[in-house]
Amino acid sequence: MWVTKVLRSFRYALEGLKYTVVTQRNMRIHFLTALGVLLLSLYLPMNKTEVLVLFVTIALVLFAELINTAVEAVVDMVTEEYHPLAKVAKDVAAGAVLLTAGLAVIIGISVFYPYINSLFTGLTGNSSYPANIGLAAIIAFDFFLTLMLKAWFHRMGKTEWEPSMTTSMAFCVAALIVFVIGNLLVTLLVYFLAALIVGTRIRLRPKRFPIFLGMILGTLVAVIGVQLL
Incomplete structure (x- = not known):
């Protein structure tokens, strides 16, 4: 039945996510960072648009890491010896992760900065230590x-x-x-x-x-x- 096929597809997708989290250190870092960002978004009075932007950004980073893992698995399956094209494939996939992670940092700073700056100002009392x-x-x-x-x-x-x-x-x-x-x-x-x-x-x-x-x-x-x- 089609319902069984859909459920099986979900199971395979979850197995792929589980494999990436278990075997890839960078994916675990991305997941922990995403959890921290989401918890911070719950604490701060953010609007719906800002939260949606964060969700899209997180999804892009995780998607790029999944593609990077898939590319590495395919390259390792094809050859275990050093090959210039294999290096190019892995480096380009890693570059995609780097670009999305950099974009996520820029978006995160842009979204969180006004709120964190208010908290920072409140903690420091908007005063600085005199240089001497x-x-x-x-x-x-x-x-x-x-x-x-x-x-x-x-x-x-x-x-x-x-x-x-x-x-x-x-x-x-x-x-x-x-x-x-x-x-x-x-x-x-x-x-x-x-x-x-x-x-x-x-x-x-x-x-x-x-x-x-x-x-x-x-x-x-x-x-x-x-x-x-």
């Missing part, structure tokens, strides 16, 4: 503290616990800029630059724990330092 020599003292303190922790963990033989000096300084400075400027857009741009630094460090250094430890350390030093000054 105390900021330099905080940065210097973060440098020496990170250096001391690196030396201490090195002497203990736990080199994997040594915090990254680069990420510690970067996130300390980023947090201080946020306190001084007190603007959401500047905050996003500053932490975008900090994320680029983290990405570079991850590519150069296989151990990720020291990188994230440096991020946390630098941020804590900046937050506590501003509260004490």
Whole structure:
């Protein structure tokens, strides 16, 4: 019967979605991001048009990732050896995911920015921290503290616990800029630059724990330092 065929088609489609979620890390990231976006849209007073735009954007990203997974599966089925055309197929499919994800980021910022900016202004009280020599003292303190922790963990033989000096300084400075400027857009741009630094460090250094430890350390030093000054 046609009803049985339709139900079977739905089952096959769900199996495809399940396979992609189980086997593809990027799809799991997309799903978690989509859940976060949807939960945030429930909390904020968004209108119907904005919610529909978010739904369409999420569907486009998931669709692109599904196509990318299908292309990779077909290429791997045809050949397991390196072939320039196989590389082109996989790279183009991945490029489609990158474009849709970039579009989703732009749309998400455009939709959420007015609401999040209002919340951000309410939390900061629309005031910024005055720039003075105390900021330099905080940065210097973060440098020496990170250096001391690196030396201490090195002497203990736990080199994997040594915090990254680069990420510690970067996130300390980023947090201080946020306190001084007190603007959401500047905050996003500053932490975008900090994320680029983290990405570079991850590519150069296989151990990720020291990188994230440096991020946390630098941020804590900046937050506590501003509260004490």
